[in-house]
Amino acid sequence: MRDVAVIGVGHTKxxxxxxxxxxxxxxxxxxxxxEAGVGKGDIEALxxxxxxxxxxxxxxxxxxxxxxxxxxxxxPATRFEGACASATxxxxxxxxxxxxxxxxxxxxxxxxxxxxxxxxxxxRTFAMGSDRFESQTGLTFPGVFAMAAVLxxxxxxxxxxxxxxxxxxxxxxxxxxxxxxPKAQFYKKYGNLKVEDVLNSPMIAYPLTLxxxxxxxxxxxxxxxxxxxxxxxxxxxxxxxxxxxxxSGGPLGRQEDYTKFPARVASARMAFKQAGLSPKDIQVLEAxxxxxxxxxxxxxxxxxxxxxxxxxxxxxxxxxxxxxxxxNPSGGLLGKGHPVGATGVSQIYAIVEQLLGKAVKGxxxxxxxxxxxxxxxGGDGATLAHVILGRSRRKK
Amino acid sequence: MRDVAVIGVGHTKxxxxxxxxxxxxxxxxxxxxxEAGVGKGDIEALxxxxxxxxxxxxxxxxxxxxxxxxxxxxxPATRFEGACASATxxxxxxxxxxxxxxxxxxxxxxxxxxxxxxxxxxxRTFAMGSDRFESQTGLTFPGVFAMAAVLxxxxxxxxxxxxxxxxxxxxxxxxxxxxxxPKAQFYKKYGNLKVEDVLNSPMIAYPLTLxxxxxxxxxxxxxxxxxxxxxxxxxxxxxxxxxxxxxSGGPLGRQEDYTKFPARVASARMAFKQAGLSPKDIQVLEAxxxxxxxxxxxxxxxxxxxxxxxxxxxxxxxxxxxxxxxxNPSGGLLGKGHPVGATGVSQIYAIVEQLLGKAVKGxxxxxxxxxxxxxxxGGDGATLAHVILGRSRRKK
Numbered sequence: 001m002r003d004v005a006v007i008g009v010g011h012t013k014x015x016x017x018x019x020x021x022x023x024x025x026x027x028x029x030x031x032x033x034x035e036a037g038v039g040k041g042d043i044e045a046l047x048x049x050x051x052x053x054x055x056x057x058x059x060x061x062x063x064x065x066x067x068x069x070x071x072x073x074x075x076p077a078t079r080f081e082g083a084c085a086s087a088t089x090x091x092x093x094x095x096x097x098x099x100x101x102x103x104x105x106x107x108x109x110x111x112x113x114x115x116x117x118x119x120x121x122x123x124r125t126f127a128m129g130s131d132r133f134e135s136q137t138g139l140t141f142p143g144v145f146a147m148a149a150v151l152x153x154x155x156x157x158x159x160x161x162x163x164x165x166x167x168x169x170x171x172x173x174x175x176x177x178x179x180x181x182p183k184a185q186f187y188k189k190y191g192n193l194k195v196e197d198v199l200n201s202p203m204i205a206y207p208l209t210l211x212x213x214x215x216x217x218x219x220x221x222x223x224x225x226x227x228x229x230x231x232x233x234x235x236x237x238x239x240x241x242x243x244x245x246x247x248s249g250g251p252l253g254r255q256e257d258y259t260k261f262p263a264r265v266a267s268a269r270m271a272f273k274q275a276g277l278s279p280k281d282i283q284v285l286e287a288x289x290x291x292x293x294x295x296x297x298x299x300x301x302x303x304x305x306x307x308x309x310x311x312x313x314x315x316x317x318x319x320x321x322x323x324x325x326x327x328n329p330s331g332g333l334l335g336k337g338h339p340v341g342a343t344g345v346s347q348i349y350a351i352v353e354q355l356l357g358k359a360v361k362g363x364x365x366x367x368x369x370x371x372x373x374x375x376x377x378g379g380d381g382a383t384l385a386h387v388i389l390g391r392s393r394r395k396k
Numbered sequence: 397m398r399d400v401a402v403i404g405v406g407h408t409k410x411x412x413x414x415x416x417x418x419x420x421x422x423x424x425x426x427x428x429x430x431e432a433g434v435g436k437g438d439i440e441a442l443x444x445x446x447x448x449x450x451x452x453x454x455x456x457x458x459x460x461x462x463x464x465x466x467x468x469x470x471x472p473a474t475r476f477e478g479a480c481a482s483a484t485x486x487x488x489x490x491x492x493x494x495x496x497x498x499x500x501x502x503x504x505x506x507x508x509x510x511x512x513x514x515x516x517x518x519x520r521t522f523a524m525g526s527d528r529f530e531s532q533t534g535l536t537f538p539g540v541f542a543m544a545a546v547l548x549x550x551x552x553x554x555x556x557x558x559x560x561x562x563x564x565x566x567x568x569x570x571x572x573x574x575x576x577x578p579k580a581q582f583y584k585k586y587g588n589l590k591v592e593d594v595l596n597s598p599m600i601a602y603p604l605t606l607x608x609x610x611x612x613x614x615x616x617x618x619x620x621x622x623x624x625x626x627x628x629x630x631x632x633x634x635x636x637x638x639x640x641x642x643x644s645g646g647p648l649g650r651q652e653d654y655t656k657f658p659a660r661v662a663s664a665r666m667a668f669k670q671a672g673l674s675p676k677d678i679q680v681l682e683a684x685x686x687x688x689x690x691x692x693x694x695x696x697x698x699x700x701x702x703x704x705x706x707x708x709x710x711x712x713x714x715x716x717x718x719x720x721x722x723x724n725p726s727g728g729l730l731g732k733g734h735p736v737g738a739t740g741v742s743q744i745y746a747i748v749e750q751l752l753g754k755a756v757k758g759x760x761x762x763x764x765x766x767x768x769x770x771x772x773x774g775g776d777g778a779t780l781a782h783v784i785l786g787r788s789r790r791k792k
Contacts, residue, residue, distance in 0.1 A: 128455055382457055
């Protein structure tokens with residue numbers, strides 16, 4: 001298979017938007033195409049993540065209408081739905097179609113409107129990413145991750161009050177980064193949280209408070225992928241796809257230990273194996289911090305910290321810029337927002353910016369990192385997807 | 397890219413089922429795996445079409461739960477939603493992952509429950525595959541194809557009464573085949589329709605009567621794809637994927653002439669080009685006869701007949717077994733049923749059976765065909781996908 005490069009990325013402002021899914025994606029796609037310097041005739045296929053379009057807008061099969069809106073002709077256009085991991089699944093598929101030699105240049109991304117639905121309906125429809133019996137008991141994602149926090153406390157012998165303080169540091173860090181990211185939903189908000197602010201914000205699902213939870217968001221994201229062999233015709237600084245992973249988990253109730261997602265371990269390892277890299281090679285990470293406890297768990301599943309140590313490491317600053325593994329310097333889902341089907345390529349956008357040294361001051365890892373990774377979760381452990389990006393091509 | 401073969405297929409009975417989407421897919425998948433003689437450890441990824449799971453069952457991200465149900469471990473599992481073309485899009489993607497060399501063996505298919513929704517709600521949710529503004533006017537698929545019939549009559553100067561008689565022959569033919577196909581929804585029903593029966597059945601959307609329209613259905617379908625190089629380890633008669641196509645159309649109101657879908661022309665040509673074949677090489681066709689007029693239009697778009705001649709050709713028997721291009725010998729959507737997200741791989745199942753000489757007596761093309769094709773439509777011209785299958789490998 002051929003090497004593949006990302007030569008342009010686009011990203012709407014996240015937050016409440018009056019735009020539809022089609023306009024959100026189009027805005028991001030046009031940014032990406034302009035950044036890459038590619039014209040409409042160059043794009044051979046479109047891959048888009050969208051999760052809740054049927055519920056939010058009464059539009060399911062959105063992909064061909066996106067191609068039409070962007071005037072891309074009759075190119076194949078495919079919608080991917082893998083709950084909150086939809087956009088990474090779309091990106092990974094786009095990668096394969098270029099790596100295989102079938103296409104030289106494709107457009108991938110995601111789009112989502114959730115705020116139009118209101119929180120109660122959005123929460124219920126989000127739960128459609130869970131096991132059919134579990135979601136019908138009334139279990140929604142805040143409840144799932146609340147249980148995960150309690151279990152983490154028990155499994156690792158960290159008193160829940162202490163764990164809540166450590167979790168608060170995830171919220172403080174990611175909101176701090178989001179507050180200086182102009183694309184973030186909480187730009188200029190929550191930039192100076194204290195542990196007490198997180199602990200004392202409204203309780204959502206014990207022990208998770210509002211500031212432990214990512215918001216509902218609207219947004220669109222896009223990336224242009226092309227064969228690495230032609231990437232330098234378009235940019236002096238292509239970013240290469242070094243590895244991708246995807247894996248599946250089953251119902252929550254059938255998982256042996258919900259603080260150690262087997263599918264996340266499998267997906268991250270798949271990406272590392274393809275890239276010929278290990279966690280210590282990753283210099284910046286954008287990861288699925290849907291809840292504060294989720295970031296702690298994923299850092300362990302992906303191999304960045306030993307089991308039971310990521311909460312302490314977070315409190316010590318090891319996941320902030322300057323630490324062992326700078327995590328979510330864009331603000332993550334907590335600070336930047338979470339337009340479900342668009343989030344995966346928002347993470348890829350953030351890593352591309354980091355590797356190009358273009359992240360905003362305060363969020364840019366220094367020195368400019370060579371290799372970064374994304375971690376994207378769909379459902380409560382059902383769909384996991386990872387991408388590793390680098391400034392240099394894969395070593396053969 | 398490598399050649400790819402289909403080494404096993406599975407298909408539930410179509411019609412009303414008390415089973416869920418997961419059980420329907422699992423039934424078909426187990427059939428396909430048993431036919432191929434492959435075990436759980438052999439399958440490296442799962443690709444599934446599903447359209448309305450969120451509406452019918454409150455389950456959106458079904459793919460990982462299918463992998464779990466089938467005990468396939470943490471393999472990547474992806475849901476594709478391309479309206480009624482979902483399963484062919486999933487199959488085409490599965491094909492690419494094997495052709496690229498990324499995987500040696502994958503499972504692809506589709507699953508859908510629609511009857512649990514009831515006709516009015518199912519009709520409205522089906523319309524989510526259309527343009528967002530057009531669907532919100534109240535336009536549903538029977539109305540779209542009714543307009544197509546009126547336009548066809550006008551464009552080609554065939555009086556509508558005469559056209560309705562010709563369209564009735566599509567219904568007669570496909571119901572005749574469905575009536576002897578034990579997997580068909582209308583098995584042992586409508587096997588001896590007359591033109592008057594079709595014309596006089598209840599009016600749905602003038603000029604389309606009930607017998608001009610395919611039914612809502614429940615069903616699951618599956619296929620095992622593998623690298624052609626290893627196919628003969630599993631079967632003496634692999635069926636090879638010779639070409640695939642996919643293309644996108646925009647809103648109905650922006651199409652110049654709705655009797656000539658540009659996306660269908662583009663997708664079919666893509667498949668023919670990859671296969672190095674032309675319409676005259678195709679000996680059996682399974683095609684998207686969602687309405688009788690749809691079959692007439694698709695035969696022209698795919699190049700089997702000149703514009704404006706397929707209605708006459710149908711009346712003359714040229715699309716029946718023994719004619720120029722035997723079309724829908726399985727019964728098609730009209731006679732076999734249309735479980736939206738499963739239909740594409742039902743068509744592939746039917747072509748595989750034909751190429752193996754295993755179709756039921758009366759439906760088997762004689763002599764056993766060497767090359768067959770599928771045509772699958774999603775929405776009202778939005779997503780088109782084609783697959784060409786053959787008993788011999790592609791000529792290089």
